[in-house]
Amino acid sequence: MATSVKVLKRPKLNLLEQTYLPQVMAGLVTTFKHVPQVKDTVSYPEEKWIPRDGYRGLHRLNKDEDGRIKCVACEMCSSACPAHCITIEAEVSPWEDREKIPKRYDIDLLRCIFCGMCEEACPEDAIELTEIYDFCGYIREDFIADKDTLLHIYDLTADGNYYRDLERSQKLFFTGHKGAEDREVSPEYTRNLLKW
Amino acid sequence: MGLESKLFGGSGFMSTTVDQALNWARKNSLWPMPFGTACCGIEMMATLSSRTDMARFGAEAVRFSPRQCDLLLVAGRVPIKMMPVLKRIYDQMPEPKWVISMGACCSSGGVFNTYTMVQGIDHFLPVDVYIPGCPPRPEAVVDALIKIQKLVEKDSTARFAEPQIIA
Numbered sequence: 001m002a003t004s005v006k007v008l009k010r011p012k013l014n015l016l017e018q019t020y021l022p023q024v025m026a027g028l029v030t031t032f033k034h035v036p037q038v039k040d041t042v043s044y045p046e047e048k049w050i051p052r053d054g055y056r057g058l059h060r061l062n063k064d065e066d067g068r069i070k071c072v073a074c075e076m077c078s079s080a081c082p083a084h085c086i087t088i089e090a091e092v093s094p095w096e097d098r099e100k101i102p103k104r105y106d107i108d109l110l111r112c113i114f115c116g117m118c119e120e121a122c123p124e125d126a127i128e129l130t131e132i133y134d135f136c137g138y139i140r141e142d143f144i145a146d147k148d149t150l151l152h153i154y155d156l157t158a159d160g161n162y163y164r165d166l167e168r169s170q171k172l173f174f175t176g177h178k179g180a181e182d183r184e185v186s187p188e189y190t191r192n193l194l195k196w
Numbered sequence: 197m198g199l200e201s202k203l204f205g206g207s208g209f210m211s212t213t214v215d216q217a218l219n220w221a222r223k224n225s226l227w228p229m230p231f232g233t234a235c236c237g238i239e240m241m242a243t244l245s246s247r248t249d250m251a252r253f254g255a256e257a258v259r260f261s262p263r264q265c266d267l268l269l270v271a272g273r274v275p276i277k278m279m280p281v282l283k284r285i286y287d288q289m290p291e292p293k294w295v296i297s298m299g300a301c302c303s304s305g306g307v308f309n310t311y312t313m314v315q316g317i318d319h320f321l322p323v324d325v326y327i328p329g330c331p332p333r334p335e336a337v338v339d340a341l342i343k344i345q346k347l348v349e350k351d352s353t354a355r356f357a358e359p360q361i362i363a
Contacts (some may be wrong), residue, residue: 114330
């Protein structure tokens with residue numbers, strides 16, 4: 001079988017091309033074309049993206065008109081949860097209109113996958129997912145959101161303006177954050193958790 | 197291993213001054229080592245892209261060699277079979293180093309409470325910052341990066357003066 005070989009010659013550059021300046025300038029033209037264009041970057045800590053309605057972020061426990069917790073500790077949410085991250089302990093309600101209220105309502109936020117099944121399952125519209133999406137922490141224990149934390153998140157997000165009021169994210173706390181200021185600044189803390 | 201700890205071991209005036217300068221430099225040039233095994237890895241790539249630009253914090257120099265990195269970004273599921281690899285990557289990174297555990301799966305196992313999955317990489321690695329979410333938004337990753345920078349600021353070379361025993 002005859003094979004045909006095509007020999008390519010190296011193109012001869014003239015003096016200007018040998019300086020590579022036209023090519024460099026052509027590249028810079030593309031660069032500077034992008035300068036006047038609209039910037040895509042959101043400078044995050046200063047300006048924050050506002051989620052649409054129905055965004056599934058951090059949970060909250062709703063309150064009714066009298067400021068009482070809406071939850072009746074029926075455990076529909078914890079049985080619907082695919083990650084088994086909700087722990088509920090009930091106690092007898094002090095009010096006439098219901099039998100039980102939660103004594104303890106803990107959500108393991110590290111276990112949670114924010115699917116919204118708890119919200120779907122809740123017959124009282126007591127648990128709801130809010131628009132809060134940026135909450136990181138240094139310590140595992142911080143991510144157990146207890147009843148007080150979840151009610152506090154309701155106060156922060158009740159009017160739906162959490163990200164329009166940038167001061168408000170400073171007020172967000174988790175269980176451990178209340179007394180965790182010294183641990184937060186100590187890099188040894190997490191390292192000492194596990195000695196090699 | 198932190199060369200400066202050999203020079204000015206202990207916590208004298210020199211070492212604290214050098215600490216401040218080095219920590220300032222370190223916190224503004226964190227080099228992440230990406231360990232993306234699942235959907236969180238995609239969000240990690242989105243964090244590096246133009247919308248939430250990690251280059252604003254000097255952390256855009258992603259290196260795929262652990263010997264050049266000082267921030268391990270674990271994103272995604274870590275099965276038991278993968279854990280020795282991750283541990284080895286962590287061991288290969290030079291001190292000082294920090295670890296971010298991103299997403300539900302590697303922070304706690306998430307929905308995968310099964311016999312194959314590591315139920316949180318902090319059983320094996322010292323995690324500095326956890327990011328909850330499935331997957332977290334890129335903004336949350338930037339938030340974690342800012343928190344790591346706060347840790348780096350407060351870091352001291354004195355802790356490298358004591359010998360560390362590595363199994």
